[in-house]
Amino acid sequence: MSAVVVPIEEAPATLSPQARREVDEVLAHYPNPRSAILPVLWILQREHGWISPARLRLAASLVELPEPEVFGIATFYTMFNLKPIGRHHLQVCMTLSCSLMGSDRLFRHLQSKLGIGHGETTADGRFTLRRVECLAACGGAPCMQVNFDYHENLDEAKCDALLEKLK
Amino acid sequence: MSGERGPFLFKDIDTPGLTGIDVYRKGGGYRALAEMLGRRPADECIEVVKASGLRGRGGAGFPAGLKWSFVPKASPKPRYLVCNADESEPGTFKDRELMEKNPHLLLEGVALAGYAIGAHVGYIYLRGEFDYIQVILDRAIAEARSAGLLGANVAGSGYAFDIHTHLGAGAYICGEETALLSSLEGYRGQPRLKPPFPAVEGLYACPTVVNNVETLMNVPAILINGAKWFRQWGTEKSPGTKILSVSGPVKRPGNYEIPLGIPLRQLIDDYCGGMREGFRVKAVIPGGSSVPPLPASKLDTALDYESLNAEGTFLGSGGVIVIDEQTCLVDSLWNIIRFYEHESCGKCTPCREGTYWMTEILERVEHGQGRAGDLDLLEDLADNILGKSFCALGDAAAMPVQGFLKHFRDEFQHHITHQRCRANRRRAEIEARFGERVHA
Numbered sequence: 001m002s003a004v005v006v007p008i009e010e011a012p013a014t015l016s017p018q019a020r021r022e023v024d025e026v027l028a029h030y031p032n033p034r035s036a037i038l039p040v041l042w043i044l045q046r047e048h049g050w051i052s053p054a055r056l057r058l059a060a061s062l063v064e065l066p067e068p069e070v071f072g073i074a075t076f077y078t079m080f081n082l083k084p085i086g087r088h089h090l091q092v093c094m095t096l097s098c099s100l101m102g103s104d105r106l107f108r109h110l111q112s113k114l115g116i117g118h119g120e121t122t123a124d125g126r127f128t129l130r131r132v133e134c135l136a137a138c139g140g141a142p143c144m145q146v147n148f149d150y151h152e153n154l155d156e157a158k159c160d161a162l163l164e165k166l167k
Numbered sequence: 168m169s170g171e172r173g174p175f176l177f178k179d180i181d182t183p184g185l186t187g188i189d190v191y192r193k194g195g196g197y198r199a200l201a202e203m204l205g206r207r208p209a210d211e212c213i214e215v216v217k218a219s220g221l222r223g224r225g226g227a228g229f230p231a232g233l234k235w236s237f238v239p240k241a242s243p244k245p246r247y248l249v250c251n252a253d254e255s256e257p258g259t260f261k262d263r264e265l266m267e268k269n270p271h272l273l274l275e276g277v278a279l280a281g282y283a284i285g286a287h288v289g290y291i292y293l294r295g296e297f298d299y300i301q302v303i304l305d306r307a308i309a310e311a312r313s314a315g316l317l318g319a320n321v322a323g324s325g326y327a328f329d330i331h332t333h334l335g336a337g338a339y340i341c342g343e344e345t346a347l348l349s350s351l352e353g354y355r356g357q358p359r360l361k362p363p364f365p366a367v368e369g370l371y372a373c374p375t376v377v378n379n380v381e382t383l384m385n386v387p388a389i390l391i392n393g394a395k396w397f398r399q400w401g402t403e404k405s406p407g408t409k410i411l412s413v414s415g416p417v418k419r420p421g422n423y424e425i426p427l428g429i430p431l432r433q434l435i436d437d438y439c440g441g442m443r444e445g446f447r448v449k450a451v452i453p454g455g456s457s458v459p460p461l462p463a464s465k466l467d468t469a470l471d472y473e474s475l476n477a478e479g480t481f482l483g484s485g486g487v488i489v490i491d492e493q494t495c496l497v498d499s500l501w502n503i504i505r506f507y508e509h510e511s512c513g514k515c516t517p518c519r520e521g522t523y524w525m526t527e528i529l530e531r532v533e534h535g536q537g538r539a540g541d542l543d544l545l546e547d548l549a550d551n552i553l554g555k556s557f558c559a560l561g562d563a564a565a566m567p568v569q570g571f572l573k574h575f576r577d578e579f580q581h582h583i584t585h586q587r588c589r590a591n592r593r594r595a596e597i598e599a600r601f602g603e604r605v606h607a
Contacts, residue, residue, distance in 0.1 A: 029331040031371060034353035038336055063353065076355040076512075077336035079295040095257045096456055096502045097414035097488055133339065133506055134257040134456075135296055138414035138486065139421040148298040 010054035019043050023062055033063040037073055041080055050081035078132075086121040086128035088166045091145040094131045097138035102155070106142050107131060109156050113163070126166070173424025174400060175408050176384055180268050186303060188310040191271040197316050199387035200275050204282050205324025212283040216386065218394035220406040225251055225342075225379030226455065226484040227559075228472050231386075235376055237366035238284045244373040248281035248289040249351065252380050253335055253342040255294055256455035257506060258486025261410040261422050262380035266300050269384070270307035276383030278321065278328050279390060284376050287327050292347050295336040304332050339510035343558050344377040346512065357512045358558035381410055401427035405471035409482070413439050415489030416446045425470060432466040435489060446491040450574070454483020456503045457563030459570020460490070480570065495588045496578050500571045501529035507564035518561035521552040525568060537583035546572060 015023065026039040040062050044055045051074065060070040074080045092107045111117060114127055121128040137143040140152025151162060171178050184190040203212055217232030238246060254262040266273055277289040293301055308330055311317040319327045333351055340346045341356040348370050350356035369375025385407060389397050398406045405427040411434060414420050418440035425434060431451060435441065442448060450460040458481040461468060468478050475482050490499055508522035525548050528541050545568055553565040572579060581589045
């Protein structure tokens with residue numbers, strides 16, 4: 001029986017001084033390092049827009065957990081990008097209140113305008129399009145989050161004007 | 168409704184600069200903290216909140232003071248106060264506005280509740296999408312620390328209390344209190360068996376109280392003004408005001424603070440200015456998408472916990488979703504159940520499998536491929552989830568199925584019998600209509 005060797009192709013990831021400070025700060029918020037896993041993953045994702053396998057390993061070492069466990073946690077939540085995404089992450093709410101006010105139509109508009117579907121990124125790396133569930137902006141339906149910015153009461157014209165600004 | 172947006176929590180919500188500590192203090196902010204901490208017994212705080220009748224504003228409506236009193240007095244372990252700011256119930260968007268505009272009120276409420284149960288640390292668990300609110304809250308926390316209102320010696324009382332924000336990462340289930348605690352501890356956000364209840368064994372197996380944002384924001388004024396003052400609004404069993412988030416084709420959707428007990432019709436017609444031109448109410452979901460809908464014939468139902476229970480539904484999180492006559496209810500229910508199927512954490516079979524199959528059935532009914540026994544099958548599935556799933560997420564998916572079929576079975580049956588929709592206009596036409604609309 002031969003051992004299965006999984007090659008580690010990536011060089012180990014390192015923390016920037018700024019990220020190091022942020023990690024130290026969040027670790028101090030909890031009685032054990034494990035609790036800091038979501039904050040640490042957020043710090044790593046904010047720096048690069050996504051979390052590479054090497055950075056996932058780094059996160060595991062920072063909170064003193066086995067890497068597979070951190071992988072299990074990172075994949076449980078929908079907001080960690082384990083693959084690269086576009087600079088502008090268009091997240092269109094499709095839940096009931098937005099649906100009542102035309103989010104399906106809005107999503108189709110974005111699909112045809114950008115030529116990409118759910119979960120896809122434009123070839124120039126500018127946009128990633130995603131259907132998401134309720135964003136807590138139902139009074140401004142239909143709504144979309146671009147990265148962390150809320151855009152509410154959207155229609156096709158407003159959407160087009162917004163995309164123009166997102167370079 | 169001139170000037171002020173509401174009688175209490177919304178009264179000064181739009182004051183310019185309210186997110187800053189100076190403006191907040193000028194309006195009486197942090198007075199409760201200075202008067203209570205270390206100066207009045209913690210038990211007294213619990214008793215006042217109990218007497219006020221304040222009920223949890225997150226969805227379950229559990230009396231807040233009673234929840235606090237479950238924390239064992241003799242426990243040698245540290246205690247924790249956790250604020251549930253994971254606002255995720257579809258149709259609900261009140262906590263977002265409250266935190267965005269009045270962050271210090273939340274901090275004061277967290278600190279006071281923490282003092283009442285003997286905690287020295289509070290965590291505010293925000294849903295991942297609320298990254299910008301974390302920035303607002305962190306800034307407010309830094310201000311409060313600088314002013315000596317958080318930290319080792321809060322307002323010179325000798326009592327230590329600090330608050331940290333914690334950002335989730337996209338999981339509806341983390342709004343369930345035990346799942347929230349799992350997530351905060353660094354595990355997958357899956358619910359835990361109760362008992363033990365969090366008040367006995369919560370965060371890090373220590374006594375913990377989990378309260379919703381709006382609930383905690385009620386606390387400072389109740390402690391300053393007393394239970395009787397709070398009871399000037401609402402009903403005997405549902406005292407106080409409640410912020411309702413209204414969405415759907417009404418003229419003015421948004422958050423409204425109402426005294427509990429006003430009729431649903433008044434909310435839609437007076438507060439929201441009625442329906443948009445050409446739209447009529449078909450159904451209203453009164454408390455977030457997990458509660459059964461009311462048909463238009465029930466618009467005179469009073470908006471309070473008991474009256475809605477009597478009609479077989481709930482005030483829940485206060486997310487009022489108005490559905491108009493042109494909307495297909497099969498499509499609406501499919502949308503709702505698809506949400507719960509997506510958000511089921513997968514831990515227990517009734518919820519994981521049940522939400523999947525209900526979604527499949529609703530999808531085929533919506534697409535004109537429904538089968539003769541499908542509605543009975545849906546009811547059977549809902550019955551096998553309700554009360555049999557590990558946490559309330561399963562119930563949240565079962566209740567709308569039962570409610571929609573109870574009030575609108577004909578429309579569902581029509582879909583199956585005639586393989587098409589009988590809603591007045593088809594979706595494409597509705598969308599064409601909305602395409603022409605002008606937003607404010």
